[in-house]
Amino acid sequence: MPLSRLLVLLSAGAIIATAVSCGRVFTSDSADERNTLCRVGGDFKGFDPVDAVDVESAREVSYVYEGLLEYAYLERPYRPVPRLAEAMPDVSVDGLTYTFTIKPGIHFIDDPCFPGGKGREMVAADFVYSFKRVLDPHLESQGDWVFAGHVLGADDWVKQIGAIKGPVDYSAPLAGFQATDNYTLQIRLAKPYPQLLYVLTMSYAFVVPHEAVEFYGDQFRRHPVGTGPFRLKSWRPNYRIEYERNPTFSGQTYPDTGEPGDRAAGLLADAGKPLPLVDRVVEYDIREFYTVWQMFLGGRIFTSLINKDYFEKAISSDLSLSPELVKRGIRLYKIPTLDTEYLGFNMLDPVVGASSDAVINEHHKKLRQAFASAIDVKTFVAVIFNNRYMPANSLIPPGVAGHTDKPYAYEYNLERAKQLLAEAGYPGGRDEHGNPLRLTMILPGSGSTDARQEADFYEEALRAVGVELVVQQLSFAEYLRREHDGETQVFWAGWVIDYPDAQNFLQLFYGPNKCPGINASNYQNPEFDRLYERILTMADSPERTALYEQMADMTTADCVWVLMAYPLEYGLFQPWFQNYKPHGFPYPNGKFYRVKPH
Amino acid sequence: MVAYIIRRLLSVIPITIGVILITFFVFRVVGGNPAYRIAGKNATPARIAQISHERGYDKPLFVNFHEFPRHVFDAQFPQLVWHLVRFDFGQSIVTKERVSTMLREGAGPSLCVTTPLFLIELFLGVGLALLAAYYRNTWIDRGLVLLSVMGMSISSLVYIMLAQYWLASVWRLFPVWGFESPCYLILPVLVGVIAGVGGELRFYRTVMLDEMYQDYVRTARAKGVSSRTILFRHVLRNALIPILTNVIIAIPFLYTGALLLENFFGIPGLGRLTVMALFNFDDDVVFATTFIGSILFVLFNALTDIAYTWADPRIRLK
Numbered sequence: 001m002p003l004s005r006l007l008v009l010l011s012a013g014a015i016i017a018t019a020v021s022c023g024r025v026f027t028s029d030s031a032d033e034r035n036t037l038c039r040v041g042g043d044f045k046g047f048d049p050v051d052a053v054d055v056e057s058a059r060e061v062s063y064v065y066e067g068l069l070e071y072a073y074l075e076r077p078y079r080p081v082p083r084l085a086e087a088m089p090d091v092s093v094d095g096l097t098y099t100f101t102i103k104p105g106i107h108f109i110d111d112p113c114f115p116g117g118k119g120r121e122m123v124a125a126d127f128v129y130s131f132k133r134v135l136d137p138h139l140e141s142q143g144d145w146v147f148a149g150h151v152l153g154a155d156d157w158v159k160q161i162g163a164i165k166g167p168v169d170y171s172a173p174l175a176g177f178q179a180t181d182n183y184t185l186q187i188r189l190a191k192p193y194p195q196l197l198y199v200l201t202m203s204y205a206f207v208v209p210h211e212a213v214e215f216y217g218d219q220f221r222r223h224p225v226g227t228g229p230f231r232l233k234s235w236r237p238n239y240r241i242e243y244e245r246n247p248t249f250s251g252q253t254y255p256d257t258g259e260p261g262d263r264a265a266g267l268l269a270d271a272g273k274p275l276p277l278v279d280r281v282v283e284y285d286i287r288e289f290y291t292v293w294q295m296f297l298g299g300r301i302f303t304s305l306i307n308k309d310y311f312e313k314a315i316s317s318d319l320s321l322s323p324e325l326v327k328r329g330i331r332l333y334k335i336p337t338l339d340t341e342y343l344g345f346n347m348l349d350p351v352v353g354a355s356s357d358a359v360i361n362e363h364h365k366k367l368r369q370a371f372a373s374a375i376d377v378k379t380f381v382a383v384i385f386n387n388r389y390m391p392a393n394s395l396i397p398p399g400v401a402g403h404t405d406k407p408y409a410y411e412y413n414l415e416r417a418k419q420l421l422a423e424a425g426y427p428g429g430r431d432e433h434g435n436p437l438r439l440t441m442i443l444p445g446s447g448s449t450d451a452r453q454e455a456d457f458y459e460e461a462l463r464a465v466g467v468e469l470v471v472q473q474l475s476f477a478e479y480l481r482r483e484h485d486g487e488t489q490v491f492w493a494g495w496v497i498d499y500p501d502a503q504n505f506l507q508l509f510y511g512p513n514k515c516p517g518i519n520a521s522n523y524q525n526p527e528f529d530r531l532y533e534r535i536l537t538m539a540d541s542p543e544r545t546a547l548y549e550q551m552a553d554m555t556t557a558d559c560v561w562v563l564m565a566y567p568l569e570y571g572l573f574q575p576w577f578q579n580y581k582p583h584g585f586p587y588p589n590g591k592f593y594r595v596k597p598h
Numbered sequence: 599m600v601a602y603i604i605r606r607l608l609s610v611i612p613i614t615i616g617v618i619l620i621t622f623f624v625f626r627v628v629g630g631n632p633a634y635r636i637a638g639k640n641a642t643p644a645r646i647a648q649i650s651h652e653r654g655y656d657k658p659l660f661v662n663f664h665e666f667p668r669h670v671f672d673a674q675f676p677q678l679v680w681h682l683v684r685f686d687f688g689q690s691i692v693t694k695e696r697v698s699t700m701l702r703e704g705a706g707p708s709l710c711v712t713t714p715l716f717l718i719e720l721f722l723g724v725g726l727a728l729l730a731a732y733y734r735n736t737w738i739d740r741g742l743v744l745l746s747v748m749g750m751s752i753s754s755l756v757y758i759m760l761a762q763y764w765l766a767s768v769w770r771l772f773p774v775w776g777f778e779s780p781c782y783l784i785l786p787v788l789v790g791v792i793a794g795v796g797g798e799l800r801f802y803r804t805v806m807l808d809e810m811y812q813d814y815v816r817t818a819r820a821k822g823v824s825s826r827t828i829l830f831r832h833v834l835r836n837a838l839i840p841i842l843t844n845v846i847i848a849i850p851f852l853y854t855g856a857l858l859l860e861n862f863f864g865i866p867g868l869g870r871l872t873v874m875a876l877f878n879f880d881d882d883v884v885f886a887t888t889f890i891g892s893i894l895f896v897l898f899n900a901l902t903d904i905a906y907t908w909a910d911p912r913i914r915l916k
Contacts, residue, residue, distance in 0.1 A: 043874065045693050053638055137648055140694075142638030144645070162648060221694065237693070237703065238874065239777055239866035286775060287874070288862045290759055294767045294774045475879055478630030480639075484646070516643045 037595055038301045040292050041241060041283030046221030047232065050134050050141035052203035055587070062588035063243050063281060065206035065226035068100055068127065068185075069197060071585055073592050074258030074267060077401065078500040078584060080197045083252075084122065084207065084227065086183075088197075095192035095537065096152075100185040102127070106250045111225045113215035119248060122207060122227055124179035130207045131177050132170045137162040143204030150196070151176035152188040170210070192537035198499030203587065229276040229591040243281040254592060258581075267581055276591035277579070302577040302595065306570040308450075311386040314572065319387065321572075329575030335582040336390060336566050338397050338497040340505065343375075343441065343458075343562040346488045348515075348522040352439065354558075363424045368559040370420035371439075371490070372410035374465045375458070379412075381565050384453050389565035395505055395552050397566045399584065401540070402502035402548030408563055409556050417465045429466020438468045443492035444479035454492070486515030486522060493520065500584060501540075502548040506532055509555050523560045574598075599907070599914075606900035610893055615679060617892040618885065622675055625881040631655050632691050632881060678885060687886035692878045697886045700871060708855035708867030710783055715790040715859075716852055720845060722791065723798025724834075730799070731806035732829055742799060749796030757789045758862045775864040786863040790856060798844075805840045809833045838909040846902040850894035854887065 044056040052061040068085040071078045082088060086101040108119040134141050135148060135158050147154050153175035161168050178186040187196065199205060212225035224232050227250065230243035256271035270277060286292050289307040296304035306314050314332075316322050321332040345368050347353040352368055355361040381389040390398075393408040421429060426437045441458060445451030455471035462469035469490075474482065482488055497504050511529045513519035531551050538544040555561065573580060576598035583589055626632075633649040634641070650656040658664070658673040665672060671680075681688060687697035726746075730739045765785060766774040772785040809815065810833055818828050855869025868887065875883035906913045 043692065043878070046695070051694065137645065138652075140636055140649055142636075142640065145640040148642075218696075236777075236866055237695070237700070238870055239864060284775065284864065285866075286864060287870075291762060291775050291862055291864070294762050298767050298770075298774055300774070475629040477632050477635045477879060478628070480634035481630050484634060484641070516646075518640060 035278050035595060036280040036282060037278045037590065037593055038282045038284070039303055040286050040295070040301055042285060042287075047224035048221040049130070049203050049206040049208060050136075050139050050143060051221070052206075053142040058203045058587040059590070060241065060283070061203045061206060061224075062228065063230040063590055064224040064228040064232055064246075065203070065208065066228050066588070067200055067202070067205045067207065068102075069200045070588055071201055071583070072255065073583070073589060074255050074262050074581055076259055077399075080201050095194070096189045098187045098189075098196060100124075100187070102183045102185060103250065104183055106227050107248050108209050108212075108225050108227055109231045109246055109248060111212060111223070113209070113211040113223075113225055119225070120209070120211075122209070123182040124185040125182075126207045126209055127185050128174075128177040128179050129170055129210050131205065132157070132174060133208070133213070134204050135161070135174075136168055136170075138168060141204065143202065146199040146202060146204050147176075150189055150191070150193045152190045154190075194537070194539050195499060195501055195503060198501060201585065202498070230281060238285055240285065241283045245276060245279050249275070252591070262581070267579060270579060270594060277594040278590075281590055296572065296574075299574060302574045304572050306388075306572065308386055308388065311388065311570070315570065325572065331573045331575065333571050333573065333580070333582060335569045335571075336398055337569050338399060338500070338584045339494060339567050340392055340395055340397050341389070341492075341494040341564040341567065342392070342395070343564060344488075344491050344493050344521045345371075345560060346486060346491070346520075346522055347524065347560065348486060349489045352489060353522070354524065365559060366420045366424035367426065368562075369410055370417045370424060370465065371462070371467070372559055372562040373413050373417035373420060374467070375461045375562060375564075376412040377564055380457055384450070384457060385565070388570055389567050392563040392565050395555060395561060395563060396502045396548065397497065400497065400500055400502050401545045402552060404549055404552075410559065410562070414464060421465055421467070426467070429468070436466070436468050438470065439490055441469060441471045441490035441492065442474055442479055442482055442488055443471060444474055444476045446473040446475050483520045484516050486520070488520070491520065497584070502552070503535060506535070506548065506551050509551070509560065521560050523555065523558070525554065525558065528554050599904075603900065603904065606896075606903065610896045613896050614889060614892045617888055618679060618682065619675070621885060621888045622678060625879065625884060626674060627659060629879055629881065632879070635879070636691050682885065682889045688882040690875075690880050690883050692875075692880045697882050700883065701868065701886060701890070704855070704866060704868040704871045705853060707777055707865050708860065708869060709852060711786055711790070711859060711865050711867065712852040712856055714783065715787045715794070715856065716848060718787065718791050719794050719798055722795050723802050724841065726795070726799045727802030727806050728829060728834065730803045731810060731833070732825065734807060734810070743803070746796035746799040749792065750800070754789070754793035754858055757793045758858065761785055761789045762862065775862075777865050782863070786856070786859040786865065790859055801844065802837075802841065805837045806833055809837045812836070839906055842905045842909055843902050846898050846905060847895075850891060850898050853894060854891050
């Protein structure tokens with residue numbers, strides 16, 4: 001057959017096949033078809049709570065699984081309330097034993113993993129099993145810290161299990177987790193851990209049935225079997241997830257209390273209604289923001305963040321919504337995230353770190369202070385981030401007890417920076433021999449535009465005071481290794497709070513946590529450590545908050561970090577989307593959202 | 599010819615190892631120990647050591663001199679090559695999914711886009727090139743050349759954005775994004791064809807015109823053979839070698855997917871998978887796609903040479 005004819009036939013075949021296929025019904029996920037919440041999801045690790053380390057994974061897992069506690073949706077400050085627990089736990093006087101009563105009559109969804117395919121009742125032993133999975137080193141969960149080092153016998157159990165090759169027997173006893181009967185769960189701690197109530201709201205602590213784990217094996221991450229408000233209908237990785245209402249969901253209702261102003265804002269209009277308020281949730285895995293933007297403007301998704309490149313298109317110069325979007329009825333939200341970005345100094349570094357010699361120590365402190373004073377954070381957030389960040393004034397972000405409104409001690413002041421530099425022994429950025437001071441900083445994101453822009457900014461800022469700063473952009477793995485192993489001088493970092501307690505930030509300065517622990521600055525201050533050990537066992541109180549403020553001030557005085565910014569999340573909502581209230585830990589909140597017919 | 603084929607097949611080995619070596623260097627040597635990323639921000643040294651041990655990241659990179667000579671190849675790179683040649687692609691460090699499963703699931707969607715795109719582009723490219731050659735130096739030829747140069751000069755990103763905005767968002771002729779039915783493929787394929795056909799047309803036109811100035815064409819013309827017959831029966835046949843080269847060498851890329859199109863239009867294919875793996879430093883996925891891509895590339899190169907003997911019986915492979 002001549003080639004030309006072959007080509008004609010093949011191409012015509014392809015065109016005809018496509019055209020014929022298009023005769024089928026055009027399916028759309030536009031939210032006005034049914035009571036459906038359509039949004040953009042992202043890269044997530046599958047439906048195993050032990051892997052729910054990132055925002056996307058925590059949200060997806062929260063559609064289908066639940067834990068003992070969750071945060072009250074409308075109340076502030078954030079407060080854990082019972083979810084699968086009948087009530088808040090009884091806590092022993094010594095703070096070492098938490099006894100939970102489990103709600104009876106809650107069932108896992110129907111699934112082939114159960115005998116007869118009928119979901120069985122959830123019992124206290126399921127929590128023991130699920131918590132042990134988080135600790136199982138073979139599962140490589142990044143959430144093991146929520147129990148490790150805190151729960152009685154956990155560390156020994158991990159060692160014992162870690163030595164086993166092959167399948168792990170979770171029936172091996174762990175003293176800290178006991179199901180005393182079907183509805184009573186006891187958690188015993190090695191030392192007081194008031195943050196336990198917070199970590200029990202996290203996805204790592206969600207309950208899974210052992211039958212599903214055993215039945216699906218390494219495919220368990222694709223087959224969620226939970227008690228949550230939705231159940232998985234379909235999941236195509238890298239493309240789309242669809243959930244539908246869980247018909248056996250346990251009768252949770254929309255909250256009837258909130259903050260003052262919530263009623264006026266319409267946030268209590270659905271009080272008492274059974275959850276979830278939508279029948280279906282569809283999440284698309286879209287990576288190109290241009291596409292997200294087109295989908296949002298086309299009404300196919302209910303919300304969109306505002307990408308840096310689109311900021312000026314969506315937001316006017318006075319930081320309000322652009323008139324074009326206002327005309328469409330689109331609403332703007334702006335949420336400070338519970339996250340602090342900073343530049344850390346390695347306090348073991350011979351140039352910028354602490355020293356046992358008081359004079360040298362003071363010089364090094366002044367050098368760190370000069371570094372901090374040379375950085376114009378306001379310009380940084382305006383130029384690099386379109387003001388989508390707020391300059392930070394405390395290591396504890398706003399909204400968390402311990403944050404104060406005191407101005408940052410090292411606000412941008414070039415003259416002061418030069419003076420401090422001279423006092424540190426580097427007048428004009430040169431040492432006593434006339435050699436230029438050269439510092440090295442690391443930041444992750446090699447090759448990314450943002451990292452390049454940030455690196456240029458920092459280098460330029462230090463050049464203005466005569467210091468030669470070399471910013472190394474590293475791959476994320478190499479950055480983590482250097483930070484973890486203490487191979488740093490100055491490093492960029494950010495910390496997203498895990499629970500609404502400033503202890504989560506202050507642990508980053510605790511001496512025993514030094515590298516290879518999470519105190520990447522290797523800060524050593526016996527007074528700070530003494531206070532930290534004290535707050536560890538304290539429940540929330542004004543006295544503890546005062547200590548948090550005092551400890552934050554100590555780290556500022558020593559200038560361990562250069563405080564950079566708190567990220568602000570700018571986003572948009574469609575006019576038909578309701579019941580949204582900004583939340584620092586929003587993962588399970590899909591069940592509260594409502595879509596108006598439109 | 600058999601010896602030639604065997605030689606070409608054997609060349610897969612050094613080429614593929616070389617490609618994997620470069621990828622390994624970028625991802626494992628420069629990129630650092632993935633155990634730190636797997637273990638996360640709160641990891642203890644013991645946890646990192648355990649992950650490194652279980653996944654072999656604590657082994658020497660290239661040669662194990664610690665246990666020389668018995669376990670000299672018990673090192674990261676030789677182990678990686680050994681796993682790859684057995685098509686054991688390991689586990690994604692991001693999703694913890696078997697990489698082979700990810701590749702299997704991504705191949706179909708990629709082929710759904712790249713196959714029609716390839717065929718339509720080929721048909722249009724060759725067809726328009728014949729047209730341009732037939733009407734050479736007329737306004738048709740000049741118009742086609744002008745359009746193809748314009749088409750080649752504009753980034754495919756521009757086509758994607760214009761198509762998504764006008765055709766999908768404003769006029770709603772197509773879905774903006776998705777992979778629900780063949781309808782969802784029309785826009786990405788259309789954009790791919792528009793972005794790619796200019797280059798094809800220019801290439802094939804040059805090939806056709808080269809042939810049209812050959813002696814045998816002049817002879818045929820002198821014998822009174824019609825222009826159409828000359829073009830379709832003689833010129834096209836003799837232009838087959840460069841066309842075959844262009845066509846067969848493009849086939850491996852059908853499998854590897856169309857990176858931009860898949861990413862913008864939500865096709866869950868291998869192109870998108872590769873982009874995400876590169877972005878996330880998901881090294882096992884990158885090693886697997888690189889390995890398969892290099893093998894396919896070398897094999898189809900060999901196939902191109904073999905196809906020459908079919909297109910031109912005078913060619914002998916030695």
